[in-house]
Amino acid sequence: MRIGILVFDDVEVLDACGPFEVFSVANRLAGKAGRPAPFEVLLIADGPPGLVRARGGLPLQVGLGIAEAPALDLLLVPGGVTDAVEADPEVVGWVTERARDTPYVASVCTGAFVLARAGVITDQRVTTHWDDLAALRSRWPSLEVVEDVRWVHASSAVRSGGQVYTSAGISAGIDLALHLVEVLVDRDTALGTARLMDYAWAE
Template sequence: MTSPAAPARRVGLVLFDDVEVLDACGPFEVFSVANRVAVRDGRPAPFEVVLIATGDGPGARARGGLRLGADHRLADAPACDVVLVPGGVVDAAAADRELLTWLARARGHAEVVASVCTGAFVLAAAGLLDEREVTTHWEDVADLRARWPHLRVVEGVRYVDHGDVATSAGISAALDLALHLVARLAGRDLAVATARQMDYAWRDEPVAGGPVGGRAAGEPQPVA
């Protein structure tokens, strides 16, 4: 008797005005391509991706002016297995009490809450980061350390994944983190096939502070 397929994990991508385009759209592309590749190979789609907007509008205006639509606002957003907060100009997002409360609540049921780039400032403001290693865009490392001295902010890594919380370096590192999460949640074979489909030289790099799916430090290897 064939076992029923596992339900798709719901991935919630948070949108806000002045979000960095690749921070948000890069992971969207990774998870959606992973679905296409899985279905092409006769597997069920492992992810359901939903875009969740802060504020009262139907979406967000990203840096550079790109308008992004959303599936939900925070008030009606469904529970998510994976929550990802992109970066960009995050001053307003990091002061948005509704968003911070929503993230704190999401932490209770999500498998992982993650940030890209300066999204780490939003997770810190929500009280989701602790003394374990975190990372952010190289240009913002000093500011993150100054604002939250208790954080162990590391440099020179693409992402840090502790299982329940993950952070990534800047902008294009969103792709590396998202592919890592595909590997972790749906299998490395699918992550490798997704990177190939995207024609992206993914480096499945080690993870600082207790790797989840990483190799030994100093052994990053491009995926052919």
């Protein structure tokens, strides 16, 4: 299964790299058991391939841009400072288009703002970082924005049968990614991944 994680300048490091680690460790776990890796994990730049500077200045060298991105089974949009992404019609249009063809779409933290801007979520039950709940409610009052949850599952607004997941802030993306491992592979793999990561999974 091919997973694409959209990255951009000022993306929150753990929003992107936490789920990346989960899917990567799930692959390692499969290898230890003599099974094929279940995931191909791609970082996809919001423009052409090149250097992306994550929040805090962490450099990420990304070899794939949105124009070259292949078909995906899961598109994950992390958060961070998303103003420029939300204001870029090319990126927003790409997210909208990909959500029509991708079975699973997910956001971490303020990545929910990008999904809302792209019309992927319109009136569903969603969540985001606790510090951004009020802003999400204010900007998209038709959304049912919930708090005190690690992640929320809903149906896609742009694809019949498409599944959308939104998570709370930063570390909650790890909990969501582990749940997605359970959905896409099985529960034993998700539990084994959390154990190999030495992570207390908040299911």
